[in-house]
Amino acid sequence: xxxxxxxxxxxISQTIIKGLILDGFAxxxxxxxxxxxxxxxxxxxYGIKSADKSELTTTKNLIILAVKPKDTLAACKxxxxxxxxxxxxxxxxxxxxKSLKKSFSSKASIVRAMPTSASTYKKGITAIxxxxxxxxxxxxxxxxxxxxxxxILLQEEVEMNNFTGLIGSGPAYFFYLLKIYNEHLLNLCGGxxxxxxxxxxxxxxxxxxxxxxxxxxxxxxxxxxxxxxxTEAGINSLKDNNVLQLxxxxxxxxxxxxxxxxxxxx
Ligand SMILES: NC(=O)c1ccc[n+]([C@@H]2O[C@H](COP(=O)([O-])OP(=O)(O)OC[C@H]3O[C@@H](n4cnc5c(N)ncnc54)[C@H](OP(=O)(O)O)[C@@H]3O)[C@@H](O)[C@H]2O)c1
Numbered sequence: 001x002x003x004x005x006x007x008x009x010x011x012i013s014q015t016i017i018k019g020l021i022l023d024g025f026a027x028x029x030x031x032x033x034x035x036x037x038x039x040x041x042x043x044x045x046y047g048i049k050s051a052d053k054s055e056l057t058t059t060k061n062l063i064i065l066a067v068k069p070k071d072t073l074a075a076c077k078x079x080x081x082x083x084x085x086x087x088x089x090x091x092x093x094x095x096x097x098k099s100l101k102k103s104f105s106s107k108a109s110i111v112r113a114m115p116t117s118a119s120t121y122k123k124g125i126t127a128i129x130x131x132x133x134x135x136x137x138x139x140x141x142x143x144x145x146x147x148x149x150x151x152i153l154l155q156e157e158v159e160m161n162n163f164t165g166l167i168g169s170g171p172a173y174f175f176y177l178l179k180i181y182n183e184h185l186l187n188l189c190g191g192x193x194x195x196x197x198x199x200x201x202x203x204x205x206x207x208x209x210x211x212x213x214x215x216x217x218x219x220x221x222x223x224x225x226x227x228x229x230x231t232e233a234g235i236n237s238l239k240d241n242n243v244l245q246l247x248x249x250x251x252x253x254x255x256x257x258x259x260x261x262x263x264x265x266x
Contacts, residue, residue: 002029002060004144005051007075008067009034009043012091015120016064017048019148022122031055056082062140065100066091069265076103089113089141093164094261096157097131109137113145114160114168124149127163129156161262165255173250 006013009032017030031051032043040050056063056079063086067075072092079086085107090100097110111130118124126145130138138153145151154160182196189195210220225231
């Protein structure tokens with residue numbers, strides 16, 4: 001790999017770029033192509049240079065495709081006009097390798113990666129899927145995304161849908177649940193959002209540390225819940241109201257939506 005070129009450099013690309021820079025990746029080896037003036041301004045502030053389309057022709061350069069699904073076909077056509085057999089990593093949700101390949105020659109190597117936004121803090125989780133004939137690109141993709149978090153290789157492309165619904169969308173579910181904490185804590189902290197933020201950070205880091213210690217989830221609950229105590233009352237109420245089943249329903253809706261998108265862009 002010589003350089004990486006982000007084709008489409010909005011939210012997720014910038015997230016990854018920040019994580020890579022944090023990991024010591026040389027800025028000069030990160031380039032982008034994007035049409036959005038606001039994104040161009042932000043990238044120039046980070047010291048990231050735009051690429052000329054001719055730079056896509058170097059086969060050793062990795063191209064990371066990160067445009068919205070609706071813009072993907074057009075972007076692939078633009079890329080294939082300058083390089084017919086690129087090394088391409090697609091971050092686009094829902095569009096299968098088979099569909100992406102239609103724009104390129106049979107020698108193109110295409111891998112899918114689904115990163116999470118915490119890549120910006122090197123806390124990302126990236127699912128990677130590639131076909132058997134793309135081993136080298138799969139390896140390079142894994143190496144790249146391991147710099148901004150952990151990455152997992154999927155055995156089947158269809159598993160991308162499960163990963164997207166479970167982990168890709170996952171942070172949003174937790175942000176959503178935290179809204180209830182935010183609201184109650186604001187009352188306790190006299191409306192001081194900064195204090196609330198500090199509490200939520202410690203709260204979540206404490207939970208993370210327990211998991212890092214390898215604690216079993218049921219045991220973790222038992223350690224807090226005492227007989228006839230407050231936690232037991234809270235947990236029982238959550239159980240009585242089928243909160244786990246409802247939460248799972250939300251996740252399944254996201255997985256199903258990911259499958260629908262795959263079918264929309266065949
Ligand atoms: N956001 C996430 O957390 C996340 C996580 C995993 C995967 N993804 C996937 O990543 C992809 C990008 O998501 P995003 O949230 O980063 O989108 P985004 O913020 O809209 O960024 C896409 C950028 O690409 C530009 N663009 C589109 N077509 C172009 C073209 N032909 N030539 C040059 N620039 C072009 C867009 O310009 P305009 O604004 O002018 O359209 C925009 O600046 C999506 O397919 C999404 O499924 C996102």
